Amino acid sequence: MLNIHARAAVSRALVPLGTSLAKAGITPDAITLVGTVGAVAASAVFLAHGWWFTGTMVITFFVLLDIVDGAVARAGGRGSVFGAVLDSSCDRIADAAVFGAVAWYFAEHGQRWMLLAALLCLILGSLTSYIRARAEAAGLTATVGVAERAERLIIVLVGTGLTGLGVPFVLAVALWLLVAASTVTVFQRFATVWTQSKAQAPRERADA
Numbered sequence: 001m002l003n004i005h006a007r008a009a010v011s012r013a014l015v016p017l018g019t020s021l022a023k024a025g026i027t028p029d030a031i032t033l034v035g036t037v038g039a040v041a042a043s044a045v046f047l048a049h050g051w052w053f054t055g056t057m058v059i060t061f062f063v064l065l066d067i068v069d070g071a072v073a074r075a076g077g078r079g080s081v082f083g084a085v086l087d088s089s090c091d092r093i094a095d096a097a098v099f100g101a102v103a104w105y106f107a108e109h110g111q112r113w114m115l116l117a118a119l120l121c122l123i124l125g126s127l128t129s130y131i132r133a134r135a136e137a138a139g140l141t142a143t144v145g146v147a148e149r150a151e152r153l154i155i156v157l158v159g160t161g162l163t164g165l166g167v168p169f170v171l172a173v174a175l176w177l178l179v180a181a182s183t184v185t186v187f188q189r190f191a192t193v194w195t196q197s198k199a200q201a202p203r204e205r206a207d208a
Contacts, residue, residue, distance in 0.1 A: 019075040028073035035065030036090035043101035053164025117175035124182035131189040140196045145185030
C-alpha cells in the first residue's frame with residue numbers, strides 16, 4: 001500500500017540527492033549493495049544479540065538506501081534490467097537477514113512462540129514477493145496487499161525499536177500482527193492472479 005501511495009512523493013523529494021550522487025559517479029548498483037551488506041551486518045551484530053534500538057537505527061539507515069538507489073538510477077539514466085533484478089534480490093536478502101536475526105535471538109533464548117512468529121514472517125514475506133514475481137513473469141500483476149515490503153519493515157522495526165526503549169510485549173504484537181497481515185496479503189495476491197488469469201483465458205481463446 002505504501003509502495004503505491006507514497007512512492008511518487010518520495011521519488012520527487014529525492015531528486016536533488018539522486019542528481020548529486022549521480023554526478024559524483026556513484027552507481028545505483030553500488031548503493032544497493034552497500035545497503036544490503038549494511039542491513040545484513042547490522043542484523044547479525046545487533047538484532048541477533050538483542051541490541052534492539054541500536055539495530056533498528058542502523059538497519060533503518062541502510063534500508064533507506066534502497067530508495068536512494070532508484071533516485072540515482074533515474075537521475076543518471078543508468079537504470080537497467082540487471083539493476084532491477086539485483087535490487088529485488090538484495091531486498092529479499094535484507095528482509096531475510098532482519099527476520100532471521102530476530103528468529104535467531106528468540107531461538108537462543110528458548111522463546112518458541114516468538115521464534116515461530118519470526119519464521120512465519122520470513123516465510124510469508126518471501127512468498128508475498130514470489131507471487132508477485134511469478135505473476136509478472138506470466139504477464140499479470142500482483143501488487144495488491146495490506147503488507148508489502150514497506151509495511152513489513154516498518155512494523156518489525158517499530159517493534160524492535162520500541163522494545164529497545166523498554167516497551168513491553170510490543171515486538172510480540174508487531175510480529176504476530178505482521179503474520180496476520182502477511183497471510184491476508186498472500187491470499188489477496190493469489191485472488192488477484194486468479195481473477196486476472198480467468199479474464200485472460202477467454203481473450204487467448206478468442207485470439208486462437
